[in-house]
Amino acid sequence: MADGAFMKENGFYEDVARCGVVPVVVLDDPADAVPLARALEEGGLPAAEVTFRTAAAAECISLISRECPGVLVGAGTVLDLEQAKRAVDAGARYLVSPGTDRDVVEWALSEHVNVIPAGVTSTEITWLRNQGIDVTKFFPANLFGGAKAISALASVFVGHKFMPTGGVSLDNLEEYLSNPAVIAAGGTWMVKPALFADGDFSEVTRIAREASERVSGIRS
Numbered sequence: 463m464a465d466g467a468f469m470k471e472n473g474f475y476e477d478v479a480r481c482g483v484v485p486v487v488v489l490d491d492p493a494d495a496v497p498l499a500r501a502l503e504e505g506g507l508p509a510a511e512v513t514f515r516t517a518a519a520a521e522c523i524s525l526i527s528r529e530c531p532g533v534l535v536g537a538g539t540v541l542d543l544e545q546a547k548r549a550v551d552a553g554a555r556y557l558v559s560p561g562t563d564r565d566v567v568e569w570a571l572s573e574h575v576n577v578i579p580a581g582v583t584s585t586e587i588t589w590l591r592n593q594g595i596d597v598t599k600f601f602p603a604n605l606f607g608g609a610k611a612i613s614a615l616a617s618v619f620v621g622h623k624f625m626p627t628g629g630v631s632l633d634n635l636e637e638y639l640s641n642p643a644v645i646a647a648g649g650t651w652m653v654k655p656a657l658f659a660d661g662d663f664s665e666v667t668r669i670a671r672e673a674s675e676r677v678s679g680i681r682s
Contacts, residue, residue: 474556474576475597477534478625478646481509482639482677485653485670486538486627487522488513494658495522499530501663502652505670511558511648513538514545520552527553536576538648543569550575558625558648560601562586567593578625582606587619597623597645604629609637609644616643632676639680649673 478484485502487510489495495518499510510533512523519537526535536556537549543565546557556576559566563579570577571594580599581587590598600612603626607614612624626638627648638647652669 475623475645478509478597481507481534482646482681483507483630483635483652483673484509484511484534484625484646484648486511486513486648486650487653488515488650488655489518489522490516490655492518492521492525495525496529497661497663498653498658498666499526499533499535501658501666502670503530503533505652505667505672506674507652507670508532509534509536510653511536511538512554514541514549515539520548523549523552523554527555540566542566546570546575558599560599562590567595571595582611584615584618587615587622591619591622596621597625599648600624600626601648602628603638608634609641612638612641612643616641632673635673635676636680639677 485507510526512519514537523535523537526533534555537554538558540546540557540559546566549557557570559579561580567579578597578599579590580601581590582600587598623645624643625646625648630647630649631651638644652666652673657665
């Protein structure tokens with residue numbers, strides 16, 4: 463079994479917790495990558511989970527990694543080992559999956575790559591925990607019981623942390639982040655493509671700042 467302690471020692475979990483909200487980004491045009499990342503950082507959310515839902519994902523990760531060193535850039539929607547390796551080669555500092563792929567988890571742990579796979583059942587979380595995974599994505603949170611389900615799981619998996627994603631918004635953010643078992647939440651409302659379709663990223667900054675301030679208020 464791989465040693466999951468490395469993921470704690472390199473400060474990754476602390477960085478995620480400090481953000482409170484990890485923006486889940488879908489980008490079709492690499493030209494939008496750096497302006498979007500800078501807008502998020504200016505708004506107080508220095509993180510971007512760039513999803514592998516588009517052909518531009520790896521290039522966007524590479525650009526953000528090079529041009530925005532203060533942004534915690536990672537790859538989301540990582541479904542297989544090939545995507546995982548491409549993401550890391552591009553500069554992703556972590557991998558996030560919507561489910562659990564054993565090959566991805568075992569490779570990431572063996573290579574000391576930060577990984578947050580998803581698990582919503584006690585069986586999935588048991589297996590992940592036994593591999594050395596301390597944080598799992600809870601997705602889609604709104605369909606699998608939300609904050610109440612996380613509380614129930616946390617009562618059994620003591621010390622395990624969750625990152626709910628799916629249906630998270632400014633309106634229910636406190637419900638999630640007030641739970642000590644929640645390390646952070648994944649959200650899309652501050653990075654909707656319509657917000658910057660005209661090339662103006664100021665609305666992204668405004669909404670990111672609103673979310674960041676909400677995080678600070680909840681956790682203060």
